[in-house]
Amino acid sequence: MADRLEGIRVLKLTKRFGSYAAVDGVTFTVRKNEFFSLLGPSGCGKTTTLRCIAGLEQPTFGEVYVGGRLVSSVEKGVMVPPERRGIGMVFQNYAVWPHMTVEQNIVYPLKIARASKARIRSTLSNIVDLLKLSGLEKRYPAELSGGQQQRVALGRALAMDPEVMLLDEPLSNLDAKLREQMRFELKDLQRKTGIAILYVTHDQVEAMAMSDRVAVMNSGMIVQEGTPYEIYKSPADKFVADFIGTMNFLPCEVLEWRDGLATLRLRNGSVVRINSPEVGRGTYSFAVRPEDLLLNREEGVECQVDVAVFLGNVVDYRVRLGDDVLRVQTSADNRFEPGEGARLAVQRGVLFP
Amino acid sequence: MNSVVRGSFDARYAITAAIGLFFAVVIIYPLSLVIAKSFSSDSGLSLAHYARVFSDAANLKALWNSVWVSVLSTIMCVAAGALLAMLVVRTDIPAKSFLRLLLLLPYGIPPFIGAIAWAQLFGPAGYVTKLYMSATGAGSAPWNVYSPSGVVLVLSIYQLPVVFITVSGALGRIDTSLEEAARMSGASPFRTLLDVTLPLVTPAIAAGGLLAFVGSICNFGIPALLGFRARFFVLTTKIYSALSIPDMPVAAAMSVILALVSGVALILQRRLERKQHRYAVISGKSVRPQTMRLGPARVPLFVVVIAAALFAGVVPIASMILTSFIKYWGAPLTFKSMTLDHYKYVLRIPIAARAFRNSLFLGVCTATITMTAGAFVSYMCIRAKFAAARVLDFLGTIPYAVPHTMIAIAMILAWSRPPVVLYGTIWVLLAAYLVTYMPFSIRTTNATLQQVHISLEEAARMSGARWSDTVRDIVLPLIKPGLVSGWVLVFMPAFRELTMSVLLWSQGAETLGVAIYNMQDAGYSQIAAALSTVVLLIIFAGNALVRRLSRGEIGF
Numbered sequence: 001m002a003d004r005l006e007g008i009r010v011l012k013l014t015k016r017f018g019s020y021a022a023v024d025g026v027t028f029t030v031r032k033n034e035f036f037s038l039l040g041p042s043g044c045g046k047t048t049t050l051r052c053i054a055g056l057e058q059p060t061f062g063e064v065y066v067g068g069r070l071v072s073s074v075e076k077g078v079m080v081p082p083e084r085r086g087i088g089m090v091f092q093n094y095a096v097w098p099h100m101t102v103e104q105n106i107v108y109p110l111k112i113a114r115a116s117k118a119r120i121r122s123t124l125s126n127i128v129d130l131l132k133l134s135g136l137e138k139r140y141p142a143e144l145s146g147g148q149q150q151r152v153a154l155g156r157a158l159a160m161d162p163e164v165m166l167l168d169e170p171l172s173n174l175d176a177k178l179r180e181q182m183r184f185e186l187k188d189l190q191r192k193t194g195i196a197i198l199y200v201t202h203d204q205v206e207a208m209a210m211s212d213r214v215a216v217m218n219s220g221m222i223v224q225e226g227t228p229y230e231i232y233k234s235p236a237d238k239f240v241a242d243f244i245g246t247m248n249f250l251p252c253e254v255l256e257w258r259d260g261l262a263t264l265r266l267r268n269g270s271v272v273r274i275n276s277p278e279v280g281r282g283t284y285s286f287a288v289r290p291e292d293l294l295l296n297r298e299e300g301v302e303c304q305v306d307v308a309v310f311l312g313n314v315v316d317y318r319v320r321l322g323d324d325v326l327r328v329q330t331s332a333d334n335r336f337e338p339g340e341g342a343r344l345a346v347q348r349g350v351l352f353p
Numbered sequence: 354m355n356s357v358v359r360g361s362f363d364a365r366y367a368i369t370a371a372i373g374l375f376f377a378v379v380i381i382y383p384l385s386l387v388i389a390k391s392f393s394s395d396s397g398l399s400l401a402h403y404a405r406v407f408s409d410a411a412n413l414k415a416l417w418n419s420v421w422v423s424v425l426s427t428i429m430c431v432a433a434g435a436l437l438a439m440l441v442v443r444t445d446i447p448a449k450s451f452l453r454l455l456l457l458l459p460y461g462i463p464p465f466i467g468a469i470a471w472a473q474l475f476g477p478a479g480y481v482t483k484l485y486m487s488a489t490g491a492g493s494a495p496w497n498v499y500s501p502s503g504v505v506l507v508l509s510i511y512q513l514p515v516v517f518i519t520v521s522g523a524l525g526r527i528d529t530s531l532e533e534a535a536r537m538s539g540a541s542p543f544r545t546l547l548d549v550t551l552p553l554v555t556p557a558i559a560a561g562g563l564l565a566f567v568g569s570i571c572n573f574g575i576p577a578l579l580g581f582r583a584r585f586f587v588l589t590t591k592i593y594s595a596l597s598i599p600d601m602p603v604a605a606a607m608s609v610i611l612a613l614v615s616g617v618a619l620i621l622q623r624r625l626e627r628k629q630h631r632y633a634v635i636s637g638k639s640v641r642p643q644t645m646r647l648g649p650a651r652v653p654l655f656v657v658v659i660a661a662a663l664f665a666g667v668v669p670i671a672s673m674i675l676t677s678f679i680k681y682w683g684a685p686l687t688f689k690s691m692t693l694d695h696y697k698y699v700l701r702i703p704i705a706a707r708a709f710r711n712s713l714f715l716g717v718c719t720a721t722i723t724m725t726a727g728a729f730v731s732y733m734c735i736r737a738k739f740a741a742a743r744v745l746d747f748l749g750t751i752p753y754a755v756p757h758t759m760i761a762i763a764m765i766l767a768w769s770r771p772p773v774v775l776y777g778t779i780w781v782l783l784a785a786y787l788v789t790y791m792p793f794s795i796r797t798t799n800a801t802l803q804q805v806h807i808s809l810e811e812a813a814r815m816s817g818a819r820w821s822d823t824v825r826d827i828v829l830p831l832i833k834p835g836l837v838s839g840w841v842l843v844f845m846p847a848f849r850e851l852t853m854s855v856l857l858w859s860q861g862a863e864t865l866g867v868a869i870y871n872m873q874d875a876g877y878s879q880i881a882a883a884l885s886t887v888v889l890l891i892i893f894a895g896n897a898l899v900r901r902l903s904r905g906e907i908g909f
Contacts, residue, residue: 056533082536089537095530098632099552109538142631156538
């Protein structure tokens with residue numbers, strides 16, 4: 001079973017609290033060197049999945065492999081305690097020990113592992129350099145900013161010299177600017193160290209920005225797995241389409257499908273043609289992203305501009321199409337005023353039953 | 354700010370000034386008299402009285418006794434309290450909430466009633482003593498409850514809930530991810546306990562210990578009821594003796610020394626509490642505390658804990674009830690020996706009725722006056738942000754650090770000379786109770802008011818309500834439940850107060866505490882037990898009421 005390229009493998013993982021299944025048969029693999037995100041709304045089971053991998057939660061069913069080693073299997077009666085899984089973990093609220101200095105926090109895993117003094121010293125200086133914490137070694141967490149505490153938590157996880165690291169919404173307590181900066185730093189860190197990272201977040205922008213692959217979770221199950229591009233461009237279902245990015249949903253009727261081209265009629269009667277995999281006739285929900293709609297004066301469906309919000313690089317419009325209101329983002333070169341009539345060209349979109 | 358509250362400017366001034374005057378006369382003036390008395394002599398300022406305290410071997414002995422008795426009982430209840438808190442909060446021991454309830458039970462028993470119960474159990478003719486003698490055939494038991502060790506043991510039992518509450522509260526507030534982080538760093542559960550959990554609750558353990566220390570060193574009832582017979586004196590009981598000589602200056606000097614010791618302990622305790630606060634959970638995320646598996650030790654430990662809890666709380670109450678029904682002390686424990694005579698007697702004798710009336714009157718007046726004053730002080734301080742009210746808040750909380758014996762001396766010094774002579778009447782007791790429970794009321798009203806967001810009041814002002822309308826229509830209805838439970842929480846300890854009452858009572862102004870104490874002292878154990886049982890019943894009913902009002906957040 002062991003795979004040298006494997007960081008984490010989760011097989012049919014299930015965790016029930018009473019009759020409620022927080023995690024319901026989840027299967028995925030995080031490869032070595034991979035930045036993998038579990039993305040989903042709060043309560044979707046992503047954190048419980050993470051805690052089962054860490055060993056902080058006992059699964060009801062399923063298996064967990066870390067670095068090819070079986071660490072948890074209900075069927076085989078295996079449950080390696082968290083301290084013997086060798087996983088680095090960064091908690092949402094950092095969990096930096098308030099009674100220990102920065103240095104004591106970071107070297108704690110080494111102390112536990114009875115590493116030599118020399119090794120502790122060199123590891124500490126490497127981590128302090130890598131995370132730009134030098135000069136803060138003797139400080140207590142209460143004297144640090146949120147971002148610095150975050151780095152200490154990261155440093156402590158790195159001190160384990162782990163093959164696998166679990167990050168539980170580590171950026172959610174930081175302010176917007178710092179969050180953006182840490183995003184780059186985390187990605188950079190992962191590239192430098194080659195550690196397999198499993199990242200849990202509800203922030204789709206965060207997941208998109210950092211991950212090699214993303215698994216979208218909803219009510220305890222993985223609904224789609226793929227690269228950020230795949231998930232954004234071809235959402236597997238309506239939930240993913242809605243959860244990732246901004247999406248307009250228009251009720252429509254498919255009139256016919258021929259040669260990869262679907263003809264559909266919107267509620268106001270106008271007819272649109274789009275590229276689509278084969279679909280039958282009937283009513284559908286037509287999902288189209290704001291940037292896949294082109295507001296212009298020449299071609300497309302007739303519509304009326306309700307609101308225009310200037311955002312700098314683009315203009316964000318609310319556009320009325322009969323009874324439906326759509327969000328459209330178009331470059332600022334060609335501007336429309338509220339109340340103005342315009343035409344809307346559909347460049348691409350997806351049909352959901 | 355003045356322009357905002359213009360219409361009510363005068364009212365706020367008047368109320369603040371009135372309460373300020375009240376505090377100055379009732380709290381500050383008497384307490385400063387004690388300090389003045391202890392430092393004064395015919396020729397002005399002097400340390401002569403302190404010199405007398407320290408040169409008298411008996412006084413020195415009492416001081417030393419106070420220290421070692423309190424230290425020892427503190428060590429015992431810290432060890433037991435912390436361990437029990439760990440077991441109940443952080444392990445998979447069964448019936449947690451039931452155990453918690455049992456362990457907090459001694460908190461509801463007035464210490465002097467507890468002392469009487471322990472004497473009933475372990476005294477020379479006590480239930481346990483006789484059981485032991487009949488079981489072993491020995492002529493006497495190898496223990497004596499009327500002894501220093503009896504004082505230490507009973508003190509530690511009555512301070513145990515304080516430590517238990519402090520430590521279990523801190524354990525519950527620790528962010529569990531701190532412990533999980535240690536596990537993820539490779540530490541075993543036991544190592545995590547040593548390296549993370551224990552250091553994080555150390556301030557709470559120390560703070561709880563200091564509170565227990567102050568409670569022990571300031572306690573009068575237990576060393577009085579268990580120590581006098583063995584001629585074993587501590588500071589509080591020595592002050593009582595000095596007052597009956599009477600040697601006022603020495604009593605004052607000793608009470609100042611006691612206040613100093615407990616004051617320093619309380620300052621330390623406050624600092625530790627602040628430190629502990631920094632270790633508390635910051636994120637709003639709900640945390641399920643990780644519980645340690647006890648494995649095969651689970652059931653044996655449960656048996657030990659429940660036995661300890663029963664021993665500390667239930668057994669004394671049972672003994673008290675049993676004694677109140679038994680025909681005569683020493684009667685065989687059969688159904689035939691049971692009688693209701695003692696209750697009938699309690700209903701008949703005038704002193705019991707008088708004590709009941711007096712305690713009821715004192716409890717109601719104390720709770721009403723201190724809660725009203727507290728509500729105004731808190732409002733001026735927290736809401737009106739009135740600078741002068743901060744001074745009131747400070748003045749009103751000073752008595753928190755003052756031992757009850759010192760407050761009693763202050764009352765004698767302040768109110769036994771013209772122009773105002775209250776000493777010898779029930780009013781001096783009311784004055785003493787007001788001083789004692791003022792800090793408690795202010796803290797309760799502060800906490801209650803802080804829970805009402807200021808925007809609710811601002812919304813009323815924006816709707817056109819004047820300050821007085823806002824208080825009547827918005828503030829009062831919102832803080833009413835808090836005020837009511839605060840009222841009961843002041844009423845209950847006032848209702849069964851002993852230390853000050855025993856020093857200040859006079860014929861006709863007996864309280865329940867005094868009546869029970871005197872009956873027990875005179876050898877009427879069953880009558881004392883019957884009266885104690887009634888008092889316990891009222892206390893537990895009051896507690897049930899508070900718990901209901903606060904939805905289980907206040908009370909024991």
